[in-house]
Amino acid sequence: MELPISMNPVDYGEILLNNKIQINGELVNRFVVEKGTRSYIIDSNLDNSVNKVRIQGPIDLSWIDTLISNDVFKRDIGKSSIYFMGGERILLKKVLSAKPYTPISVNSKLNDNFVTMDMETIKVNNLLTPYLICAFNGSDYITSYANKSLDLFNSFINGLLTFFTSKTLIVYAHNLSGFDGILLMKHLIPFGKVEPVLFNGKLMSITITLTINGFEGKKIKFKDSYLLLPQSLRKLCIAFDISIPKSNFPFNLLNIFYTGVIPAFKYWTGIDLNTYDNIVIENANKTWNFKEEAIKYCKLDCKCLHEILIKFNELIFSNFKININKSLSLPALAMRIYKSQFMPKNTIYQMLGNVEKDIRQAYTGGAVDVFIPSNRKNIISLINNNIRALFTKLFSYDVNSLYPFIMANRPMPVGKPIAFKGDITKIDPQAFGYFYCKITSPENIKHPLLQRKIKTSEGIRTIAGIGSWTGWIFSEEMFNAIKYGYSFEIIKGYEFERGYIFKEYIEKMYALRMEYPKGSPMNLIAKLLMNSLYGKFGMRLESTNISIFDSNNQEELELFNTILDNFGESVKNWIKLDNFYITVRKNLIPYSHNESEDFYYGIDVNIAIAAAVTSGGRIWMSIFKNGNKFIKDCPKFNLYYSDTDNIVIDKALPSYMVGNELGQVKLEHVIKKAVFLAPKVYALVTTDNELIIKCKGRRE
Numbered sequence: 001m002e003l004p005i006s007m008n009p010v011d012y013g014e015i016l017l018n019n020k021i022q023i024n025g026e027l028v029n030r031f032v033v034e035k036g037t038r039s040y041i042i043d044s045n046l047d048n049s050v051n052k053v054r055i056q057g058p059i060d061l062s063w064i065d066t067l068i069s070n071d072v073f074k075r076d077i078g079k080s081s082i083y084f085m086g087g088e089r090i091l092l093k094k095v096l097s098a099k100p101y102t103p104i105s106v107n108s109k110l111n112d113n114f115v116t117m118d119m120e121t122i123k124v125n126n127l128l129t130p131y132l133i134c135a136f137n138g139s140d141y142i143t144s145y146a147n148k149s150l151d152l153f154n155s156f157i158n159g160l161l162t163f164f165t166s167k168t169l170i171v172y173a174h175n176l177s178g179f180d181g182i183l184l185m186k187h188l189i190p191f192g193k194v195e196p197v198l199f200n201g202k203l204m205s206i207t208i209t210l211t212i213n214g215f216e217g218k219k220i221k222f223k224d225s226y227l228l229l230p231q232s233l234r235k236l237c238i239a240f241d242i243s244i245p246k247s248n249f250p251f252n253l254l255n256i257f258y259t260g261v262i263p264a265f266k267y268w269t270g271i272d273l274n275t276y277d278n279i280v281i282e283n284a285n286k287t288w289n290f291k292e293e294a295i296k297y298c299k300l301d302c303k304c305l306h307e308i309l310i311k312f313n314e315l316i317f318s319n320f321k322i323n324i325n326k327s328l329s330l331p332a333l334a335m336r337i338y339k340s341q342f343m344p345k346n347t348i349y350q351m352l353g354n355v356e357k358d359i360r361q362a363y364t365g366g367a368v369d370v371f372i373p374s375n376r377k378n379i380i381s382l383i384n385n386n387i388r389a390l391f392t393k394l395f396s397y398d399v400n401s402l403y404p405f406i407m408a409n410r411p412m413p414v415g416k417p418i419a420f421k422g423d424i425t426k427i428d429p430q431a432f433g434y435f436y437c438k439i440t441s442p443e444n445i446k447h448p449l450l451q452r453k454i455k456t457s458e459g460i461r462t463i464a465g466i467g468s469w470t471g472w473i474f475s476e477e478m479f480n481a482i483k484y485g486y487s488f489e490i491i492k493g494y495e496f497e498r499g500y501i502f503k504e505y506i507e508k509m510y511a512l513r514m515e516y517p518k519g520s521p522m523n524l525i526a527k528l529l530m531n532s533l534y535g536k537f538g539m540r541l542e543s544t545n546i547s548i549f550d551s552n553n554q555e556e557l558e559l560f561n562t563i564l565d566n567f568g569e570s571v572k573n574w575i576k577l578d579n580f581y582i583t584v585r586k587n588l589i590p591y592s593h594n595e596s597e598d599f600y601y602g603i604d605v606n607i608a609i610a611a612a613v614t615s616g617g618r619i620w621m622s623i624f625k626n627g628n629k630f631i632k633d634c635p636k637f638n639l640y641y642s643d644t645d646n647i648v649i650d651k652a653l654p655s656y657m658v659g660n661e662l663g664q665v666k667l668e669h670v671i672k673k674a675v676f677l678a679p680k681v682y683a684l685v686t687t688d689n690e691l692i693i694k695c696k697g698r699r700e
Contacts, residue, residue: 005087007051007065007073009033009042068427083427091422093495098349098416101604104339106321112138112313114170114325115163116225118301119180120294122254130183131256132294135171136302137163138310143295146256153187161215168219170325174233174305176224177203184222189580194548197328204328225309227329230528233304240308240521248279249297258290315522319512334533335604342505347414351606355417355494359434362472363538363611364451364462366644367618368679371447375640375650375674392650394640394671396684397658399620401510402645404530405663406616408506410476413496413608423490432475434608435493439473441466442485447625447639449481449618474615484626496608506530510662538610549581557581617644620663624649631657641676648674 004012013035021030023043031042039056054062063077072090075082083091120132131146133156142159146152163169173180181196181203188194192210196203206222229236236242250267262283265276313324320337327333351359377390399405413433424431441448448464452471470491478488512526549560560581623630624647625639637651648671657665669692673685684692 005084012040091427093418093420096417096419100346101348104336106340107323110317111323112310116302116305117171117173118298120298132298134298134302136306141299171222172225174225176222236308237304239524240311242304242307247297247300256290259287262288330528331532331536334529335536338505344501347499347501348606349416351608356607359607362434362474365614367464368643370641370676372640373676391673394648394650394674395652396648396669397665398668399645400664401662402617403534403613404506406613407502410616411498412501412612414499415497418495421492432498433493433495434472435490436472438470438489440468440487449622477615480619534610534613537606539605
């Protein structure tokens with residue numbers, strides 16, 4: 001509308017009236033100004049620092065101008081704020097509408113009504129083939145064993161029907177996401193409508209709504225206990241102090257009807273010769289029966305898992321008044337606990353639409369780099385006429401609970417996002433949020449800090465290089481990089497308020513870890529919950545839709561062909577299982593746009609928080625990457641290797657940095673010899689002569 005860019009009433013036009021009046025007890029100067037067909041009323045406080053302006057007539061428009069400094073003022077108009085300097089617009093800000101996270105109520109009573117199941121398989125023609133399924137409800141077992149006259153899965157599912165005590169039966173399997181769920185799914189189809197849930201390519205659950213006589217409308221929900229407790233069943237038995245530990249079985253024996261002497265050592269897996277000898281002694285003068293032993297083993301797995309989940313549920317309920325069966329995964333359970341008891345009201349908002357897409361570009365994980373591939377020196381030593389290579393002693397340190405430390409001690413972006421265009425630091429040098437910038441690295445930086453995503457022939461890769469580029473970055477990471485010589489030209493972004501929203505949650509979980517000894521169930525649970533929460537905020541908006549079509553039904557077969565013809569680009573894969581076609585399609589998690597309020601809503605995702613946590617981790621690790629000028633009383637060291645929360649250097653860190661508190665480091669190894677071949681691929685020999693070989697997360 002070409003409104004005047006000034007706080008001086010004279011610049012609006014001809015002043016028709018100027019007098020002092022009182023408004024709500026405050027004395028102001030009122031100006032009535034006219035220019036052409038437009039008339040303004042300007043109420044200015046006595047020191048001329050604030051003007052309240054409105055246009056008279058059919059145009060319903062008003063705004064407030066506030067003096068920031070001698071040559072800068074701000075205009076608040078509608079949901080926008082415009083900043084002017086010397087008559088030029090330097091910054092535009094607009095508060096975006098968003099929906100806050102909704103708190104969750106706690107549960108009134110403990111619910112431990114669930115079933116555990118396990119499936120055993122053998123290899124037939126190099127294919128894993130199930131031969132046994134067991135289930136346990138806390139008091140009774142069902143067992144289905146393969147033979148010529150019995151359908152293994154039909155027998156199992158019919159057995160499950162005897163466990164119904166309410167409209168929904170929950171069944172946990174410790175690896176449903178993998179092999180068990182895929183095998184189970186096709187056999188459920190004859191019993192009703194099957195609805196699998198996949199997320200990021202992982203099978204999360206299977207729900208079947210029954211259509212068989214006497215059970216119409218009832219549901220069986222198969223869930224994966226590994227998603228709640230991501231450790232092997234054997235380790236969980238130890239952690240939860242299960243009275244009957246997980247037993248052993250000759251998995252390489254393929255004759256499921258074998259009876260005779262104890263199978264030879266070569267058929268057993270995961271045991272040493274001494275353990276095998278003890279098994280032989282225990283079974284001396286006995287006929288060993290495959291079916292009996294397999295059922296015993298499978299039942300024991302079901303019982304162990306049931307006891308673990310009962311204890312897990314009781315511990316969670318006693319501490320947080322939450323039942324585990326409401327959550328499919330550990331991050332979901334952590335979020336439920338947080339939203340029920342720790343989340344400040346109206347602080348965390350859903351981030352959807354363009355805000356989510358923009359900020360997600362700043363969401364990267366920890367950097368994993370090899371800087372010096374070996375600690376072998378370029379000199380040799382002659383000892384007793386033997387030539388020996390010399391090696392530099394190295395020190396490997398891990399940061400204690402890096403992400404929980406960041407969550408508890410660094411501010412998180414909260415409140416509604418405020419979109420802006422221009423360089424916000426000209427108005428607020430300490431602005432907080434996500435900025436789209438032109439970024440230039442220093443030419444001589446030894447270990448570049450800032451990551452960016454690039455396209456390669458092998459897909460999108462994250463690198464930390466030098467040069468200039470444009471991209472999104474968290475403000476705190478930007479300010480940290482400036483200390484190392486990076487420069488930034490801010491183009492636009494999103495501003496947030498600062499909030500310490502996780503401190504109470506992290507301190508509670510850490511206190512539980514300190515209260516219970518290492519190895520106890522609650523110590524393990526507190527550790528898992530402490531590390532699982534942040535990732536839930538960064539959940540992707542893509543899910544996977546699975547549809548099942550009966551090829552014997554002409555209508556369903558036509559629908560299957562229609563999907564392939566019309567939606568082929570969204571179909572990631574399709575397979576045929578017996579008489580059924582199963583399609584796997586990309587699917588956006590549903591959310592909506594409110595036209596009148598102009599905001600997206602529908603799912604609790606806040607990528608700004610998730611990205612702030614990982615960014616804070618990189619900031620914390622940056623002090624180790626370029627000398628030691630930011631570490632007090634620390635000798636100069638060389639960095640050999642680093643990843644998300646680990647460094648390998650050639651000098652010991654000061655004692656004040658080492659300890660058990662969050663954010664401190666612990667000395668993992670003192671290293672005699674080391675070879676770093678690639679990120680997360682290395683071999684070490686410690687001063688205790690321990691050989692450590694790691695390859696992409698696997699350690700031997």
